[in-house]
Amino acid sequence: MSKVSIILPTYNGSQYISSLLDSILLQTYKDIEYIIIDDNSTDNTVQILQGYAKKDLRIKLYFNPLNFGVNKSFEKGIMLSSGNYIFLCDQDDLWDKAKVEKLVHKIECGYDLVYCDLRVINSNGRLIAKSFQKLIYTDNLQSKNLTKYLLLRNITNGCSVCFRRKLIDDILPFPDDVIYDWWLMFKVSLKYKIGKLDKALMSYRIHDSNAIGFYVIKKDDKCKLDNIQKHLNCLTLFGKQKNTLKYRKYFNILFRFFHIRIHIIKHRTNIIKYYFDSVVLLKYFPRLYKYIFKNIIEDTLPKLYAVLIKIWLKRKMGV
Amino acid sequence: MKISISIVSYNSDRVIGDCLDSIFKHIKNVQYEIIIVDNGSTDNTVKIIKNNFKNVKLIKNDKNIGFGAAHNIAIKLGKGKYHLVINPDIIFTENSIEKLLNFMEKNPDVGLISPKIVFPDGTIQYLCKRLPCLFDLCIRRFTPGFIQKLFKKRIDFFEMKDTGYNKIMDVYYLSGSFMLFRKSVLEKIGGFDENFFMYFEDADITHRIGEISRALFYPYTSVMHLWERGSHENIKLLLISLVSTVKYFNKWGWKIF
Numbered sequence: 001m002s003k004v005s006i007i008l009p010t011y012n013g014s015q016y017i018s019s020l021l022d023s024i025l026l027q028t029y030k031d032i033e034y035i036i037i038d039d040n041s042t043d044n045t046v047q048i049l050q051g052y053a054k055k056d057l058r059i060k061l062y063f064n065p066l067n068f069g070v071n072k073s074f075e076k077g078i079m080l081s082s083g084n085y086i087f088l089c090d091q092d093d094l095w096d097k098a099k100v101e102k103l104v105h106k107i108e109c110g111y112d113l114v115y116c117d118l119r120v121i122n123s124n125g126r127l128i129a130k131s132f133q134k135l136i137y138t139d140n141l142q143s144k145n146l147t148k149y150l151l152l153r154n155i156t157n158g159c160s161v162c163f164r165r166k167l168i169d170d171i172l173p174f175p176d177d178v179i180y181d182w183w184l185m186f187k188v189s190l191k192y193k194i195g196k197l198d199k200a201l202m203s204y205r206i207h208d209s210n211a212i213g214f215y216v217i218k219k220d221d222k223c224k225l226d227n228i229q230k231h232l233n234c235l236t237l238f239g240k241q242k243n244t245l246k247y248r249k250y251f252n253i254l255f256r257f258f259h260i261r262i263h264i265i266k267h268r269t270n271i272i273k274y275y276f277d278s279v280v281l282l283k284y285f286p287r288l289y290k291y292i293f294k295n296i297i298e299d300t301l302p303k304l305y306a307v308l309i310k311i312w313l314k315r316k317m318g319v
Numbered sequence: 320m321k322i323s324i325s326i327v328s329y330n331s332d333r334v335i336g337d338c339l340d341s342i343f344k345h346i347k348n349v350q351y352e353i354i355i356v357d358n359g360s361t362d363n364t365v366k367i368i369k370n371n372f373k374n375v376k377l378i379k380n381d382k383n384i385g386f387g388a389a390h391n392i393a394i395k396l397g398k399g400k401y402h403l404v405i406n407p408d409i410i411f412t413e414n415s416i417e418k419l420l421n422f423m424e425k426n427p428d429v430g431l432i433s434p435k436i437v438f439p440d441g442t443i444q445y446l447c448k449r450l451p452c453l454f455d456l457c458i459r460r461f462t463p464g465f466i467q468k469l470f471k472k473r474i475d476f477f478e479m480k481d482t483g484y485n486k487i488m489d490v491y492y493l494s495g496s497f498m499l500f501r502k503s504v505l506e507k508i509g510g511f512d513e514n515f516f517m518y519f520e521d522a523d524i525t526h527r528i529g530e531i532s533r534a535l536f537y538p539y540t541s542v543m544h545l546w547e548r549g550s551h552e553n554i555k556l557l558l559i560s561l562v563s564t565v566k567y568f569n570k571w572g573w574k575i576f
Contacts, residue, residue, distance in 0.1 A: 062337060063336075064336065065336040065367040065370065065371045066332070066363050066366065066367055066370075068332070068333065068363075072332075072333055075333060076333045076334065079333070079334070079408075079439075079545045080337075080439055080545065081439060081440075082438070082439040082440030082441065083440070
């Protein structure tokens with residue numbers, strides 16, 4: 001029985017999978033089992049995995065007979081795992097050699113789930129940002145009332161967490177239309193103690209074919225609306241969980257805010273209402289003010305531009 | 320045909336592939352057939368079995384007729400001298416069936432046998448139980464952790480932890496996740512009781528087999544059973560288990576303490 005299980009679902013990831021496997025197999029912490037679940041890949045990912053599995057006996061390979069998607073694959077991996085501490089892993093990242101060691105050290109200080117910071121790299125491996133937490137404006141959060149902030153946005157990425165085996169009764173099964181790491185963080189934050197390591201211990205790759213392109217900053221309206229819809233789905237699910245009654249207030253504020261936001265993206269009306277609601281939001285989620293500001297500016301800038309251009313044209317034409 | 324293996328699947332697409340893979344990989348030197356009864360799954364279960372496992376007999380039900388009733392269909396169809404009932408989340412790690420069959424051949428008085436069932440990390444699942452009484456069941460199901468701690472000794476006794484799970488023993492209540500029957504005995508008692516939709520049909524059948532034959536726990540081989548997902552939280556499952564509990568006690572007499 002190993003102490004640590006690393007769960008890695010793969011799907012058509014032959015481009016980056018070797019570098020990831022090299023980095024997770026060479027961890028300074030040795031007592032690890034690797035549970036790799038191939039989600040019915042159609043390229044040569046399977047051959048690469050089998051090559052590694054022959055060389056390293058700690059790797060346990062499983063194959064999905066159909067394409068299950070990330071949620072179900074992680075779920076299966078967690079069910080098959082046996083370690084005390086469970087790490088989730090994405091197929092295109094790079095781990096520092098000491099990641100497992102440091103996170104295990106941290107979790108043994110009495111936490112139930114810990115997460116670390118990430119560096120962000122692009123498809124060529126070039127550094128984009130030193131701190132993922134700063135990029136998504138969650139770097140100044142304290143672990144005291146995380147649940148509240150988790151309603152507004154996910155605060156980290158699934159591949160940066162490490163949690164104890166005893167949590168799995170609470171987090172499984174992952175519902176189908178929810179973002180798995182968000183669900184995980186939310187469920188855990190309701191009941192358990194979460195710790196944070198401010199150091200970046202791995203590199204998170206952002207590229208075109210990311211499975212979860214939630215953080216990728218795309219500015220077209222369709223993508224924004226999709227994200228909001230996903231968010232609302234998640235919120236509805238979160239609201240049905242146990243022990244969420246005391247967060248009812250925040251749920252209501254957020255539902256109202258997102259519905260107005262949908263309206264403003266679609267029709268560019270109700271701006272005053274939108275600003276007003278944003279102020280309310282700022283009051284309740286003060287630590288995420290940067291994130292809220294960013295959204296406001298992105299949503300209303302096109303409208304502002306339109307007004308300015310109109311005024312400028314009027315002046316120019318001398319009407 | 321030596322043994323027929325029957326599996327009842329209901330929305331189990333995550334694990335059924337691995338279960339069947341492990342059977343094909345580990346079960347050798349024994350002639351076997353696999354019968355899967357699908358209880359109206361709404362996910363990809365049927366598709367997976369049809370596409371990937373050609374030599375498996377698949378029976379589709381339009382709706383969920385319950386665990387016992389579905390296994391009865393498979394029991395009627397099975398041609399083997401022995402009949403194995405497993406859950407779709409059982410994974411074989413060695414040729415357990417051969418060992419169990421050898422034991423059954425040598426001891427013709429045994430009608431039902433179950434091996435050691437372990438978690439993926441190798442710890443034992445305490446699935447053999449003594450005769451259930453209402454008090455134990457209520458404590459295990461409905462009370463918070465600190466009350467369970469108060470009655471830990473009692474629950475441990477109910478789960479037969481005092482025996483150590485390291486020798487062959489007669490059991491009153493074996494788990495339905497892995498049961499190996501002798502077909503003749505199974506036919507004599509008429510299969511599962513179809514009044515139970517889910518839960519307690521295993522307690523019922525162990526009880527009835529115990530009356531005409533022996534039900535044993537066999538610790539010298541093990542199979543893997545995946546982590547159980549919380550059925551306590553789901554209200555529908557809770558109701559089903561309540562109904563089954565009442566039916567069980569009505570059938571075998573109410574035993575409160």
